[in-house]
Amino acid sequence: MVKFFTAGESHGQGLQIIMEGVPAGLPISEDYIGVHLARRQKGYGRGGRMLIEQDRAKIMSGVRHGHTLGSPIGMTLENKDWANWEEAMAVDPLEGPPQSPRTQRITRLRPGHADLPGAMKYGFEDVRNVLERASARETAARVAAGAIAIRLLEEFGIQIHSHVLSIGTVHAEPPETIDWAAVEDSPVRCADPDAAQMMVAEIDATKEAGDTIGGVCEIIAENVPIGLGSHVSWDKKIDGLLSYALMSINAVKAVAIGPGWEIAEMRGSEVQDVILPVSDPDHPWQRNTNNLGGTEGGMTNGMPLVARFAIKPIATMVKPLPSVDLDTGEAVLAHFERSDVCQAPPACVVGEAMVALVLANAFMEKFGGDSIPETKRNFDGYMKTVGPRKVYQ
Ligand SMILES: Cc1cc2nc3c(=O)[nH]c(=O)nc-3n(C[C@H](O)[C@H](O)[C@H](O)COP(=O)(O)O)c2cc1C
Secondary structure, eight states, rough: OOEEEEETTTSEEEEEEHHHHOOOHHHHHHHHHHHHHHHOOOOTTTTTTHHHHHHOOEEEEEETEEEOOOOOEEEEEEEETOOOOOOTTTTSOOOSOOOSSGGGGOBBBTSSSHHHHHHHHHHOTTTTTHHHHHSSTTHHHHHHHHHHHHHHHTTTOEEEEEEEEEEEEEEEEOSSOHHHHHHHHTOHHHHHHHHHHHHHHHHHHHTTTTOOOOEEEEEEEEEEOTBBBBBSGGGOOOHHHHHHHHHTTTTEEEEETTTGGGGGSSSHHSSSBBOOOOSTTTTTOOOOOTTTEEEEEEESSSOOOEEEEOOOSSSSSSSSSEEETTTTTTEEEOOOOOOOOOOHHHHHHHHHHHHHHHHHHHHHHHHSSHHHHHHHHHHHHHHTOOHHHHHHH
């Protein structure tokens, strides 16, 4: 199984990642992981922290001379701003009165954040004890693990991309064939340059109003082999696993495989992706449409895997919302802890990581192997069986 754990608070010394189940012999480097971390840090409408973060994952274990060893991979992502948080986030008890204003208790609850339920659940008197871990800073750790999963999938020809479909009420009309290099250059990760301009204007107007804005992201995985996931048990279904993984991203409020809600308005005859007669035995099981987003019965069906998710407008606002104080229950303005205006572009990159991690796990479950050559033998052997039975028996 490809598994990963993350640890670390937003303003602690750093984030830690342990990833298990990656076969031996996969080429990987800090530079490669750094490319994905940098992609998460881009995006129009992001706030000040991105300027100080410059994330770099330090590989501590599981890799030797540029290749994985098959052992757990350990990484750390240092907090470049730690010097300013040493007292507020110290591991040891404080000796004497606090010197830094950052050490002061936070009691002004922020609606839309983990503050209130977290403080009640864990019995905390300082909301910082919740917000530090609940912060989307943790998604940087997911992107580091996801980069290794992406690298693993690349080895088998699987490519993962993402783009923004909408920000607020501005909707993109992406071309049928997306120029992914152009998406990487777009300030809002949008495949429709006209819509991208309007999205930037929308973000500016939202910022001007002291508000925040949400959006919809789409993740596409190409060349995914048929048969990842399974119909046999509810917890093996790939669409369910993808939905859980994407819904777990901070601020995600809806997930869809394929177009999602829209298909409820279509007729059955329009929705199903008709299977075409096999004309090329090397590329069997083609379809003209992909309305079901590449899954049927909880398994990938060989079509591109398409998942969408909606991100809520982020909760921390320059113009704080009315709220209450944790101590007194009386009306106050919510605490302001740095904030971005729109997080849809970076959330796409986090979405890619989560999709890659789910697919990498399903891939290794199906093909197994302790080393890349062994996994490749298993993969190649299976792919030879994928076709009309009378041709391949
Ligand atoms: C990449 C990314 C960046 C985020 N940045 C912020 C932010 O700057 N300010 C904020 O209030 N929420 C931000 N969020 C969302 C919060 O982390 C999230 O809304 C909060 O933890 C509560 O979780 P929930 O919305 O899933 O219930 C961000 C989310 C993502 C995916």
